[in-house]
Amino acid sequence: MNRRALLLGTAGLCASLAGCASGDDAAEQSAASTETGTASPTPTEAPRRPRLVGRSFTPVRADACPADGALATETETGFSVVGCVSGATECTIARLARADYDADADTATLVVEAVERTDVKNCAESPVARGYEATLRFESGLPGRAVVVHDDADGRREVARVDADA
Incomplete structure (x- = not known):
């Protein structure tokens, strides 16, 4: 039996079920936090130069x-x-x-x-x-x-x- 294929299939099934089980509230929270996020610079952003x-x-x-x-x-x-x-x-x-x-x-x-x-x-x-x-x-x-x-x-x-x- 191909264990990798079985493990990948199982992991994909679990991930999809987890997304469904969490409901629409999690998706709405994610969208809301994206829309209202602040524009503060992240440590990876380079400072603006002249x-x-x-x-x-x-x-x-x-x-x-x-x-x-x-x-x-x-x-x-x-x-x-x-x-x-x-x-x-x-x-x-x-x-x-x-x-x-x-x-x-x-x-x-x-x-x-x-x-x-x-x-x-x-x-x-x-x-x-x-x-x-x-x-x-x-x-x-x-x-x-x-x-x-x-x-x-x-x-x-x-x-x-x-x-x-x-």
């Missing part, structure tokens, strides 16, 4: 460049940056190279570069400053840190850092 949902970059006049190259400030929904990159010729423009958020490091990074326009010829070689304004917008809180990096005629370097309020 999420980068928007970024903007606008070239502006370089009338009042910050002394360190950029000034970054925390806003209610993210970070705002005003800065200037340096170029080697009149044809240099400021461009957003990268804007991202590293959740593991809890750091937002904004990289602005100075690039030469390719559609213009005969650019005079003279140092220029090109201004910009940039914003990073987040949902579910703010990163612990925001870093601004310039990649321009003066090399690649960190020019501003903001540690978010705790």
